[in-house]
Amino acid sequence: MSSEWVHTHLPCPNCASSDAYSINDRGWGRCFSCGVNIKEDEDGEPSKPRGKQVATDKPLVPFGEYRALSKRKLTEETCKKFGYFIGSFKGELVQVAPYYDEEGKLCGQKLRFANKDFRATGELKRAVLFGCLLFIRLSRA
């Protein structure tokens, strides 16, 4: 039985690729560039039994600051463009990638910790392609 990719051509949270990352219908993300596999569990706790709808009001990480991420070859400008910011999650500095739903509302975030752990907030499942909002903004301008 093969799984289907429900989100494709996403920017990879682990490497510099802007479109090699996909998420399948089982909630696994995979990058075809660097090969990373990430469980897109909304709790960030893969061992937890699923089935029950997770609460939708997971707290989102508040905005911190835009900063150039030289290791990932992201300039401050690029980070700003994609709303990719540095915030604080339970006292730890995290890189936060915002995800938006079809109406352009922030519906989730992907957090990347310094130790390369990942965690998701909100409802990433409802999110449309990362970067879409940018397009929506531009097309409405």
Ligand SMILES: [Zn+2]
């Ligand atoms: Zn990658």
